[in-house]
Amino acid sequence: MSGTTEQRIAKVVVELALDRQFDYSIPSELIGSVQVGCKVSVPFGRSIRSAYVVCLASGSERKDLKGILSVESREPLISPLVLELAAWISRYYLAPIEHAVRAVLPGAVRRSSDNPAERLFVTVTEAGAKNGVVNILRERSPKQAAVLELVLGQEGLPMADVTRSLRTTSATVRLLEKKGLVEVEQKAIQRDPCAGRTIVKTEPLDLMAEQQVALDMVITAINAPAPPVVLMHGVTGSGKTEVYLQAIQHVLASGKGAIVLVPEISLTPQTVERFHSRFGDRIAVLHSHLSDGERHDEWCRLRDGKAQIAIGARSAVFAPVRNPGIIVVDEEHDTSYKQGESPRYNARDVAVVRGKLQACAVVLGSATPSLESFANAQSGKYRIAVLNHRADHRKMPVMRIVDMRVEAAKEGRAHVMSADLLEAVRLRLERAEQTILFLNRRGYATSLVCPKCGYVAKCGMCSVAFTYHRHTEELRCHICGGSKRVPTKCPQCSDPAFRFSGIGTQRVETIVKRFFPSASIQRMDSDATSSRGSHGRILNDFRTGKIDILVGTQMIAKGLDFPNVTLIGIVNADTGLHMPDFRAGERTFQLITQVAGRAGRGEIPGEVIVQTYTPHHFAVQSARNLDYIGFFDKESEFRRELRYPPFAHLACVTIRGRSDSATCFTAKQFYEKLRDSLPKEVIVAGPAPAPITRAKGYYRYQIMLRSKSALTVANGLRKAQQDFMWPSGVTCAMDVDAISLL
Ligand code: ADP
Ligand code: ZN
Secondary structure (H helix, E strand, C coil), rough: CCCCCCCCCCEEEECCCCCCCCCEEEEEHCCCCCCCCCCCEEEEEEEEEEEEEEECCCCCCCCCEEECCCCCCCCCCHHHHHHHHHHHHHHCCCCCHHHHHHHHHCCHHCCCCCCEEEEEEEECCCCCCCCCCHHHHHHHHHHHHHHHHHHHHCCEHHHHHHHHHHCHHHHHHHHHHHCCCEEEEEEEEECCCCCCCCCCCCCCCCCCHHHHHHHHHHHHHHHHCCEEEEEEEEEECCCHHHHHHHHHHHHHHHHCCCEEEEECCHHHHHHHHHHHHHHHEEEEEECCCCCCCHHHHHHHHHHHCCCEEEEHHHHHHHHCCCCCCEEEEEECCCCEEEECCCCCHHHHHCCCHHHHHHHHHHHHHHEECHHHHHHHHHCCCEEEECCCCHHHCCCCCCCEEEHHHHHHHHHHCCCCCHHHHHHHHHHHHHCCCCEEEEECCCCCEEEEEECCCCCCCCCCCCCCCCCCCCCCCCCCCCCCEEECCCCCCCCCCCCCEEEECCCHHHHHHHHHHHHCCCCCCCCCCCCCCCCCCHHHHHHHHCCCCCCEEEEEEEHHHCCCCCCEEEEEEEEECCCCCCCCCCCHHHHHHHHHHHHHCCCCCCCCCCCCEEEECCCHHHHHHHHHHHCHHHHHHHHHHHHHHHHHCCCEEEEEEEEEEEHHHHHHHHHHHHHHHHHCCCCCCCCEEEEEEEEEEECCHHHEEEEEEEEHHHHCCCCCCHHHCCCCCCCCCCCEEEEECCCCCC
């Protein structure tokens, strides 16, 4: 390796939330094995820490450097490219570099140090399994006894699992091995998260004309020296996935790899299955439901080139795919691509950056592109491919709007289910077809209100009303998760006549059961699917026709494709419209369009019934008319005027603390500081109480920044943050290109 003899200094980030790098010297015996991306051990303060080498240098400003103790990973864990992405994330999203490094490397990979393919396994020997051995051991060496107890009766546990769960070291296990009580073996293991499932191989379909045009455009992009981003705007069911599959096939044929991002992978099992069916074990699936070991293995299969295609949620954008030729971001508008905590990156945008760094094509697909991406296509920054027709000539579903104000006036009170919707459900039951009822809110009723004094039951820690959950007879806070028993009388005026107002999925389920007692009805929301595997079970029951009516939240809005679903009822299209968020209209449009897209995937055309109290809102109307462009134009008007995204970048600063007055005061001071350190062009608004004024016991204030340049905002924020003295107990979170403004 040329030049390494000169590079005696390693700059590292330590596994602690410190926003800086530290210099260490490389002892001569480690020269050559300390490489960029390696995990190493370093003396830090009075302890020994793990750290990652981010670059090598020939000199340091400091003289008294400590030396690196050892190299923990034989091969670099992070490629220079992914390190560059981490550095970009740290800069752009104002996150400590260590947070960024942590985000790009799965925990499972960070924690293990030895070569994953052959791992150490601990098995009990005959001598160790004898009666009473554990008891004898317990008196002298309780730690060894604990290890023995753990491995007794097991087929062989990974060493890493043993040491981690007992908080001990491998030395303890080795002592047991010396005594002949356990055996430690290296085993090459292979885990297959899809084991047990039969996969039917699929062949590429003959493309429709629009699909062919889109594929040609993507292939041209792939072959370009500086591949552009392609926005694939295709209505639901237009066969975008088939285009991705064939584009990937093309990429594989030229010896390159691919990355496919899907929103919340557990919610999109069908999409993942389609990739499996086409590419078999060339796929590595990365998702949060895998065990540490499984995730580790999938990651290594990619790094070692044994798998060429990574498919996964947000963090798969960092997958160690060798020489990727394409990155696909499916449902690019989906908010789950944005990480809610530091580093608050958006995987879609990181994908575009990675594409640029690696000269690899990026395809963003959606039936309802974000305004940001569509504006980029309009300005010529992205190419655009349009698919206006459903594949295989299937019809778009027919949409009908039911004005719930008229419904309410007819009978003198509001109903959850309109007569039209009930009749439509009845018809489906009669014809043995399936129905999906969608409501964007779980629970039974949204709030508990006293009709006499107007008291609303609110969470004591958060400034939001409790949601009533009937199955457990409790009030639950959807912000902090806290819960409380339902009081028997009003805590304010002692009146016993409580009323539940607002509706949730549980209430819809109850009502539908009352109307159709013989139908098989199932609810699907995060309450109904909290146990492992229940999500897949419900979907399977639905697929096989065991369920007639599925009632659910956003969980059922994504990527599902059931041919026998001919009716979709959107119980209340307005729930999102009244959110204090400038994207409320966009969210409503997306949701109606996406949910409606679940209908009519089979031979029979689908029908969609949208219940709303604001039937003339343009988000509802454009969705009904399948008019994305109309929606985009109208929505752009007000965004442009008010300088909101996509016409500006928006950063949201949230200041929080337990004391309301101290938090408010600090927010005002920080606002002044920001005003001073940012150019006039930047709009600085606030500070104002956040829409959720109090959460988990913390008061929250927000300052909103908007500017043409994200970099100007980031630099200004960084500068202001550096010279600002935060009083103890008040903290600040910065969210660049914020998506949630709560
Ligand atoms: P999207 O991803 O745009 O929502 P899908 O890829 O799910 O659309 O396609 C919808 C349905 O049409 C799927 O069942 C798919 O197998 C089928 N399909 C896609 N392309 C074709 C084609 N060229 N010929 C026949 N069927 C197709
Ligand atoms: Zn709460």
